[in-house]
Amino acid sequence: MANSASGMAVNDECKLKFMELKAKRTHRFIVYKIDEKAKQVIVEKLGEPVSSYEDFTASLPADECRYAIYDFDFVTAENVQKSRIFFIAWSPDTSRIRSKMIYASTKESFKRELDGIQVELQATDPTEMDLDVIRGRAN
Template sequence: MANSSSGMAVNDDCKLKFMELKAKRSYRFIVFKIEEKIQQVTVEKLGEPNESYEHFTDSLPANECRYAVYDFDFTTEENVQKSKIFFIAWAPDTSRIRSKMLYASSKDRFRRELDGVQVELQATDPSEMSMDIIKSRVF
């Protein structure tokens, strides 16, 4: 399962939890971490369905890279309840260069494993994934 360009495997649990988020809405968000020692993407944190966007952003470390998916609920102008699944590549400026390179080189392959993501964001600081930006990307 390892990718020849980055050598990064994706733990089966990542896809399983993502399918539960997408199909059953079992989670509000999932934070994924690359375990460098074993060269694998793993699930770091699962957000309960009732957790807020603030809970989600608080679970991203201030100076370490992560991947995350967030299930965003919204109401259209026609008053229809909808949701979109966001994929967020979190790479704060303060994280290690090696870590940023590892996450950047593995992102596309990992993102393809998560079938059903509708919006993708790259963020290097919290302002780049503020609720205003999330809302602007759904309409």
């Protein structure tokens, strides 16, 4: 079942929750964590559809790596309601080097499992993924 350079597998729930977010919009965001003991990527937290971007950023640990999906709703300059699905690789400078290496080597194969990602973002501190950055990348 291992499918990445790091030997980490992707738990089926990861894909299932992503499909729910994409098709049914039952979640605003999903935070994924690598469980080193089980050698797989698992769902750590789901955000309700009414969750704010602040709720999302608050759910990311300050000193540990995570993958996250965020469903960003916005209105274009032409006043059209749109949505973009962001994949965020959260790798804070303060996280363990081993953790950064495992997340980096697992990222591409994990992303391939989630069909429908529209924008990818790599962030090492909160300013690299603040709302202005998200807005700028969404258009």
